[in-house]
Amino acid sequence: MQTIRRITSLCCIFLLVVVSCPVFAREKGEAEFMLIDAHNHILPYVDKTTIDFMGGAAAALRAMDEYGIKKTILMPHPFTSGQSDSYTYLPLKEIVKHYPDRFLFMGGGGTLNIMLHDVSNKGHVAVAQKQKFEEIAEKIIQDGAVGFGEIVIEHFSMRPDHPYESVPADHPLLLLLCDIAARHDVPVEIHMEAIPSAMDRPGHIPAGSNPQKLVANIEQFEHLLTHNKATRIVWCHAGWDNTGFRTTELMSRLLKTHPNLYMDIKIRKNQGVAMNHPLKAGSLDPAWLAMLSEFPDRFMIGTDQFYQPMNARNKRRLELEGSKRLMMILPPELARKVGYENAGRIFKLTL
Numbered sequence: 001m002q003t004i005r006r007i008t009s010l011c012c013i014f015l016l017v018v019v020s021c022p023v024f025a026r027e028k029g030e031a032e033f034m035l036i037d038a039h040n041h042i043l044p045y046v047d048k049t050t051i052d053f054m055g056g057a058a059a060a061l062r063a064m065d066e067y068g069i070k071k072t073i074l075m076p077h078p079f080t081s082g083q084s085d086s087y088t089y090l091p092l093k094e095i096v097k098h099y100p101d102r103f104l105f106m107g108g109g110g111t112l113n114i115m116l117h118d119v120s121n122k123g124h125v126a127v128a129q130k131q132k133f134e135e136i137a138e139k140i141i142q143d144g145a146v147g148f149g150e151i152v153i154e155h156f157s158m159r160p161d162h163p164y165e166s167v168p169a170d171h172p173l174l175l176l177l178c179d180i181a182a183r184h185d186v187p188v189e190i191h192m193e194a195i196p197s198a199m200d201r202p203g204h205i206p207a208g209s210n211p212q213k214l215v216a217n218i219e220q221f222e223h224l225l226t227h228n229k230a231t232r233i234v235w236c237h238a239g240w241d242n243t244g245f246r247t248t249e250l251m252s253r254l255l256k257t258h259p260n261l262y263m264d265i266k267i268r269k270n271q272g273v274a275m276n277h278p279l280k281a282g283s284l285d286p287a288w289l290a291m292l293s294e295f296p297d298r299f300m301i302g303t304d305q306f307y308q309p310m311n312a313r314n315k316r317r318l319e320l321e322g323s324k325r326l327m328m329i330l331p332p333e334l335a336r337k338v339g340y341e342n343a344g345r346i347f348k349l350t351l
Contacts, residue, residue: 034327035070035340038347039150039189039236039264039302041077042092045085046312053091054098055309061102063305067320070340071102073302073347076109078152078191080117080163086110093143104347106189107140108148108177116151116173117165125172133173137180146347148181149189149234154217156193156242157209164209169220170227178224178231187232187262187346192217194246202243214243218250225258232346236302238263239288241276248276248287255295262346264302265338267322279322284329296334300343301327 042056064072074095079086089107096103115133119125137148151174157164167174169192181188196218201210225233238251255261267278278288292299303323306316327335344351 034068034301034323034335035351036300036343036349037064037069037072037303037305037323038234038300038343039266040072040074040305040307041150042074042095043306043308043312043316044087044091046309052309052312053095055311056307057095057099057103059310060305060307061099063307063318063320064102067324071104071349073104073106073146073343075106075149075189076111078109078113078150078155078165080165081114083163086114089140089143089145093145096144104146104349105144106147106149107143107145108137109150111136111140112148112173112177113151113165116167116171119173130173130176133176134180137177141180141184141186145186146349147186147189147234148177149187150191150236151177151188153190153192153221154195154214155191156205158206160208164211166211166215169217170223174224175227178228178233181232182228182230185230185348187234189234189236189264191236192221193243194218194241194250195243196245196250199243205242218254222254222258225254225261229258229260232260232262234262234264234302234346236264237266237304238299239276239278240266240268240274240304242274244275246276248285248291252291252294255291255298262298262300262342264300265323265326266302266304267326268319269322278326282325284326292330292334292338296337297342297345299338300340300346301338 042053044051044053044056046052046055060072074092076087076089076092088110089105092105096105112133119129140148152165153167153169155165177188195214195216197216199214201212201214251263265278278285301323303320305318308315327339330338340351343349
């Protein structure tokens, strides 16, 4: 009788652990983890005059509970000085204060990125500018950020209110940011379209504010990676390639050469013009599986959602199904690493 009670008690504990763990529903032979989403934004505008960051956080929590996401890392968009809707990390800090077990934040998109792009074409960075940049970066970490982001090297404009941004990948302020990040043992999130050599703007990228000629950036990016090898650099949006050159071959070469390089994976149901997707007809591309298997500790999920208040006008569609599908078809050990273990290690999180 005592043995039966003991077995029953163990079964109850097991069931309690299973039902309390926010994971995807099990499918036979498939993995069930996507617990940390390492790259997301709040789009707080209900309309042109009403701002509601907490409403965006509530929408994020609803999606997180539905999709089994235990923690989400928020960061400001990579703003420019010409954007009137920019914001800093401070509202995100307040969200983290209200929901410390669910959210973390990064900083720099609404401050450091603006400074970087304001001086990008001046050919020289004054000592005072470097000092101001470092002061702001230090304050971001003091305020509790888990890293710097989102910082842009190359960003295409896809619509009139969407800025084109470009700086040399080995810009002096980026080198300085890497040194600051290494000093505090935090990562830097980089947004960069892959341009191995100078090229014309791809035909599917609108003219608008995008230049006709694109400048090569991979060699300079490698300079950034080698500048301070203690810096963890996350090249975000793997799987969302707008030039056609962010191939598994290029990513694998860079990962093999630079141990401090990491990537987060972005998947959309309708990839539009983006190329080199991980999923093809719902199945994992064999080249992607080979790359993830070769570098199992270097990838994580960053769905790049723009969470908006529930009553916001012209709401964006959330895109989480592709990431869910990826987690469900990866081998279980790889799913655990990509789903949460790698992000936990890269961002020094308590899981």
